[in-house]
Amino acid sequence: MTLRTGKFWVVLPWVVLGLIQLVPLAAGAIGLVLPLAVSPASGPLAPGFSGQGQASAVQLLLAQPGLSKSVWLSLTTGLFATALAFAVVVLLLAGWIGTRTLGMLRRCLGPFLALPHAAAAIGLTFLLTPSGLIFRALSPWATGLDRAPDLTIVQDPAGLSLMLALTAKEIPFLLLMALAALPQTRCEDYLRTAQSLGYGRFKAFICLGLPDLYPHLRLPILAVLAFAASNVDMATILGPTLPASLSVRIVAWMNDPAADLRTAAAAGAGLQGLICAVCILLWLAGERVASTAVKAIAVDGARGRADRVWKVVGLSLTWALFALLSGAIVSIALWSVARGWFFPDLLPGSWTLGSWRKVLLQDTGPLVTTVVLAALSSGLALLLVIWILETMSRRQLHNGLAPRESSALRAMMFFPLILPQVSLLLGIHVWFLILRADGTFFGVLFAHLIFVLPYVYLSMAGPWYRLEPNLLRNAQSLGLSDSHSFLQIKLPMLLRPLLTAFAIGFAVSVAQYLPSLMIGAGRWPTLTTESVALASGGARRPAAVYALLLMVLPACVFILATLIPAAAFRHRRGMRHSR
Amino acid sequence: MPPHANTSSGLDLNAVHLQVEGKSLLTIDHVIAEQETLTVMGPSGSGKSSLLNLIAGFLPTSFTVTGDVRLAGRSLLGLPPQARHVGILFQSPLLFPHLSVGENLLVGLRSEALATGSWKLRRERLAARRTTAEQALASVGLDGFFGRDPATLSGGQQTRAALMRLLLSQPKALLLDEPFSSLDTALRGEIRSLTFERAKAASLPVLLVTHDLEDAEAAQGPVIDLGR
Known part of the structure; x- marks a missing residue:
C-alpha cells in the first residue's frame, strides 16, 4: 500500500507536467487542423468558423491581399x-x-x-x-x-x-x-x-x-x-x-x-508554424x-x-x-x-497625475487581473517545478547518484518557447471554444501557466542542482527523513533562488500579451493588452502609464525577492552570495 | 642578493612582489636561464598559480605587482598574453574538443600568413603545415593520430599532444602548472622526462609549479619553497 501511494506521488507531478506541457501541444496541433478539416456537410465543429473544409481554408488564406x-x-x-x-x-x-x-x-x-x-x-x-x-x-x-x-x-x-x-x-x-x-x-x-x-x-x-x-x-x-x-x-x-x-x-x-x-486565421496559424x-x-x-x-x-x-x-x-x-x-x-x-x-x-510644459489616478484608483480591473494572474501562475509553476525536481532528486539519491538535471526535461521545457505562440494559442483557443471555456479566468490562467512554467523551471534548475550532494547525503546520515531534509535544509538554502524564480515567473506572466488576448476573449484585459491597444490607438498618456506599470510591478517583486533573503540571512555570511 | 647575471636571455623574475588586497602574497627574485628549470613549490594559497598568471598575462587587476618580468631582455608586464610568447601547460591538457588531435597541433603551429598568394600556393602551405603536425605527433609516439577525436585519447596521450601543440607555437619560455598531477604514477615519470627533454632541446627556460616532491627532483634545477 505504501509502495503504491509512493509510486502515485512519483508519477503525479509528471502527469501534471504533461497536462501543462504536452496536452497543449497536442491540443494546439489538433485544434489548428480541426477548423480546416471539417467537411462542408457536417458544418463547423468549433463555433465561429466557417465549415467548408481544409481546401477552402487554405484558399481563404491565400486570397488575403499582400x-x-x-x-x-x-x-x-x-x-x-x-x-x-x-x-x-x-x-x-x-x-x-x-x-x-x-x-x-x-x-x-x-x-x-x-x-x-x-x-x-x-x-x-x-x-x-x-x-x-x-x-x-x-x-x-x-x-x-x-x-x-x-x-x-x-x-x-x-x-x-x-x-x-x-x-x-x-x-x-x-x-x-x-x-x-x-x-x-x-x-x-x-x-x-x-x-x-x-x-x-x-x-x-x-x-x-x-x-x-x-x-x-x-x-x-x-x-x-x-x-x-x-x-x-x-x-x-x-x-x-x-x-x-x-x-x-x-x-x-x-x-x-x-x-x-x-477560418483563414486557422490556416494562417499553420503557415506561421511553417515559417x-x-x-x-x-x-x-x-x-x-x-x-x-x-x-x-x-x-x-x-x-x-x-x-x-x-x-x-x-x-x-x-x-x-x-x-x-x-x-x-x-x-x-x-x-x-x-x-x-x-x-x-x-x-513637457505642464504635468499631471491624472492618468495615474485613473489607472490606480478608478479603472483598476486590468491592474488587479494582471497581479492575480501573475501571482497565481508563477506560484503554481513554482510548486510544480519544486515537486518535480524533488521527486527526481530523491530517486537519484536513493539510487546512490548525485542529483543531475534530466536533459529530456530541459528540452521539453523549451518546447513552448520554440513554437510560435500565436499558433499554439489559436489551437488551444479552438478547444476552449469547443469546451465552451473561452473567456474564463481559469482558461487564461492555464494559458499563462504554459509560458510561465518553462522560465520558472529554467531559473530554478541551476541552483537546485548546484546544491552540494554530499550535504544532502550528510543530512541522510544524520537521520533526517527525506521530507525533513527537504523542508529544513533544501528549501531554506534555496530561499533566494526560489524567490528569484517566482519573480521571474511573475514578470513573464505580466508581460504576456497573446494568452490574455486570445483565450480571454476580451473579458480579462490586462496591463499588456490594454497598453498595446491604447498605444496602437494613439492614446499616449494612458498607454505610458500602463507601460510603466508593466515595468514597475515585476521590479517590485524582484526587489522583494532580494530583500527577503537578505533579511532572513543577515547573520549568515555563507548565504550571502548564493545564486 | 646576487647581482643579476645574464639578464638578456632567459626568464628574469626581477624582484617580483605580489600583493592582493594589501596582503603580501609572494616575493621572488630569480633568473631562469635557458635550459634551466626552476621549481616553485608550496601549499595551495601560497601564490604559485598567481605567479604563473602574472607571467602568462592572466593576472586579475585586483593584484598589485612590483618588480619586473623580462623574457629575453623584454619586459612582459603590460603586454597582452598573446604577445608574450610564453607557453603554458595547465593541469589538464585542454585540447580543443571540436577539433581533431592534428587540428589542435595546427592551431599551435606558427607559420607565415596564409592569406596571401594564389590558391595553389595556399594549398601547398596547408599541406606542408599538415605534414609538420603529423611529424610532431609521430615524434611523441602518436603516429596516425591526426584525425582522432581528442576525447578518445588517454590522459598521457592528451598531455603529449598538448605539449606538442605548445612547442609548435614556438614559445620562448615554458610554464608548467602541475601538468603531471592528473596522470597515473607510472605514466607521470615518462611524460615528465619527455617534457623536460623537449624543453631543453628547444633551449627554453622552464618554470614548474608543483606540490609533488618527485616533480621537483626530476626537474634537476633550483627549488623555491613558498611554504617556508
Whole structure:
C-alpha cells in the first residue's frame, strides 16, 4: 500500500507536467487542423468558423491581399533580429570576457530584462517617432525644425524599426544566457590556452572558445528566433501596417466577426508554424556552414590581431542599444505624467497625475487581473517545478547518484518557447471554444501557466542542482527523513533562488500579451493588452502609464525577492552570495 | 642578493612582489636561464598559480605587482598574453574538443600568413603545415593520430599532444602548472622526462609549479619553497 501511494506521488507531478506541457501541444496541433478539416456537410465543429473544409481554408488564406509580403516580413524580421543580437553578443563576449567591464554590464541587465516587449515597443515609439524624444533633443538647434517632420520612422514598410527593437530587446536575454552558461563550460580555459599559443581575443573566442559555449546557447537562440518571427505585441506597435507581418494579421483575422476570416486565421496559424520551422532550419543550416568555416580558419595558423577595433565596436554597439532601451524607459516615464508637451520642447510644459489616478484608483480591473494572474501562475509553476525536481532528486539519491538535471526535461521545457505562440494559442483557443471555456479566468490562467512554467523551471534548475550532494547525503546520515531534509535544509538554502524564480515567473506572466488576448476573449484585459491597444490607438498618456506599470510591478517583486533573503540571512555570511 | 647575471636571455623574475588586497602574497627574485628549470613549490594559497598568471598575462587587476618580468631582455608586464610568447601547460591538457588531435597541433603551429598568394600556393602551405603536425605527433609516439577525436585519447596521450601543440607555437619560455598531477604514477615519470627533454632541446627556460616532491627532483634545477 505504501509502495503504491509512493509510486502515485512519483508519477503525479509528471502527469501534471504533461497536462501543462504536452496536452497543449497536442491540443494546439489538433485544434489548428480541426477548423480546416471539417467537411462542408457536417458544418463547423468549433463555433465561429466557417465549415467548408481544409481546401477552402487554405484558399481563404491565400486570397488575403499582400500575404506573401507578410510572410516575407515575418521571415526576415525573425532571422535578421536574431542574427544581429547574436552577433553583438559574440563580439561583446570575444572582446570582454574576464574583464570588469563585462561584470558591470551584467549588473545593468536587470531593468532591460524586466522590460516587457510591449512596454519596450511603446517606449521606442515615443523615442523614435518624428515627434519623439530624439528629435526633440536635436531640435531646433541641430535640425532647424520647429514642427515635427513628416517622416516614417516607426512602422516603416521594411520592418527595420521592428528589427532594431527586437535586436535591442533580445541582446540582454542572450547575454544573460551566455554569462549563466559560461561557468558550466571550459570556454575561459580554452581562451587562455589559445592566448598563450599567441592568438588575439577575437580569433581565440570565435574559433576556439565559442564552439564550447554555443551548445548552451542553441535553445535560447531558437526561442528568440521563433519569438522574433511570430511576435505580435511588438509588431503591432512598431511593425509595418499594410501589410503587417503574418502573426499580427492572424490575430486581426481571429478577432474579426466574419467566419471566413477566422477560418483563414486557422490556416494562417499553420503557415506561421511553417515559417518558424523554416527559420529554425535555416539557422541550423547556418550553424553547419559557420562551424565548418570556423574550423578551417582555426587551423590556418594566422594569429588574428586587430583586437582593439573590434573590442570598441562590440562595446559601443551594446551601449548604443542599451541607451536606446533606456531612452525608451525615460520616454514612457515622461509621457505618463505629461499634460501639454509641444514639439521642440525637450520636457513637457505642464504635468499631471491624472492618468495615474485613473489607472490606480478608478479603472483598476486590468491592474488587479494582471497581479492575480501573475501571482497565481508563477506560484503554481513554482510548486510544480519544486515537486518535480524533488521527486527526481530523491530517486537519484536513493539510487546512490548525485542529483543531475534530466536533459529530456530541459528540452521539453523549451518546447513552448520554440513554437510560435500565436499558433499554439489559436489551437488551444479552438478547444476552449469547443469546451465552451473561452473567456474564463481559469482558461487564461492555464494559458499563462504554459509560458510561465518553462522560465520558472529554467531559473530554478541551476541552483537546485548546484546544491552540494554530499550535504544532502550528510543530512541522510544524520537521520533526517527525506521530507525533513527537504523542508529544513533544501528549501531554506534555496530561499533566494526560489524567490528569484517566482519573480521571474511573475514578470513573464505580466508581460504576456497573446494568452490574455486570445483565450480571454476580451473579458480579462490586462496591463499588456490594454497598453498595446491604447498605444496602437494613439492614446499616449494612458498607454505610458500602463507601460510603466508593466515595468514597475515585476521590479517590485524582484526587489522583494532580494530583500527577503537578505533579511532572513543577515547573520549568515555563507548565504550571502548564493545564486 | 646576487647581482643579476645574464639578464638578456632567459626568464628574469626581477624582484617580483605580489600583493592582493594589501596582503603580501609572494616575493621572488630569480633568473631562469635557458635550459634551466626552476621549481616553485608550496601549499595551495601560497601564490604559485598567481605567479604563473602574472607571467602568462592572466593576472586579475585586483593584484598589485612590483618588480619586473623580462623574457629575453623584454619586459612582459603590460603586454597582452598573446604577445608574450610564453607557453603554458595547465593541469589538464585542454585540447580543443571540436577539433581533431592534428587540428589542435595546427592551431599551435606558427607559420607565415596564409592569406596571401594564389590558391595553389595556399594549398601547398596547408599541406606542408599538415605534414609538420603529423611529424610532431609521430615524434611523441602518436603516429596516425591526426584525425582522432581528442576525447578518445588517454590522459598521457592528451598531455603529449598538448605539449606538442605548445612547442609548435614556438614559445620562448615554458610554464608548467602541475601538468603531471592528473596522470597515473607510472605514466607521470615518462611524460615528465619527455617534457623536460623537449624543453631543453628547444633551449627554453622552464618554470614548474608543483606540490609533488618527485616533480621537483626530476626537474634537476633550483627549488623555491613558498611554504617556508
